[in-house]
């Protein structure tokens with residue numbers, strides 16, 4: 001996803017929390033800085049924000065899956081029933097996969113196979129990144145400045161010994177939430193979860209999908225436009241809500257649930273990324289677009305020849321990216337304010 005899309009997702013998630021959650025203080029923290037989402041939500045894709053490991057600029061940032069043929073087959077199998085259970089029916093991708101019969105006709109064994117992320121180094125993948133930033137943020141919020149402290153119930157006694165400059169400012173905290181939204185949103189991008197060459201950025205599908213979304217979102221969310229002058233936060237959120245119609249998404253009944261029972265962020269997004277991989281395999285069915293042939297391409301216009309199918313994919317990716325962001329933000333916030 002590009003800068004505009006990430007910006008809109010983060011701002012729309014603030015609006016969603018405002019409309020559909022009881023986390024009023026979290027909204028109070030984020031809303032004044034809504035315009036700055038255009039910086040924070042985009043930082044992780046800046047080339048110099050990715051030097052976490054030698055070699056790949058996308059270390060920690062993706063989890064590209066492929067069939068697994070090693071000795072731990074059971075560990076890397078997730079059949080459809082298990083996946084749906086671990087996605088929760090509050091997510092659009094649950095509905096989509098539940099209703100989808102195309103996989104069965106494409107390859108009856110798709111769900112029975114083991115798939116695994118092709119990860120450059122152990123642990124260097126997207127669910128880990130979301131988890132680690134989320135955990136770190138809990139500590140940074142506990143060490144928040146006096147304003148943040150007032151937003152969080154309970155007393156943090158050691159805070160009085162911290163020099164004021166060492167405490168997290170509201171603006172910095174908002175920036176961390178926006179950065180977190182980036183990784184959460186990336187989990188919804190099917191190409192980030194598919195190891196086939198056809199899903200790489202310049203192979204005719206990935207970039208085109210991203211351009212398609214950012215065109216719909218529009219120039220209001222372009223960084224230079226959004227940061228040009230101060231805009232009342234209420235208005236920023238309203239402009240973001242206005243985009244819903246363009247995607248035909250309706251958040252009025254959205255349920256910003258907690259993570260599913262026995263899940264942590266890592267597991268929740270491991271399952272979500274598996275679902276995104278399934279979506280990638282519906283968009284470009286593996287029996288036509290093979291896993292092993294590195295020359296095969298799935299051009300945007302070919303796989304989305306059916307405009308209704310494209311709209312369906314847009315709708316679910318966009319809806320879930322916003323919802324997942326609100327879910328993770330709320331979870332991180334409640335970890336310090338309720339537990």
Ligand SMILES: [Zn+2]
Pocket residue numbers: 001044045061182186
């Ligand atoms: Zn990214």
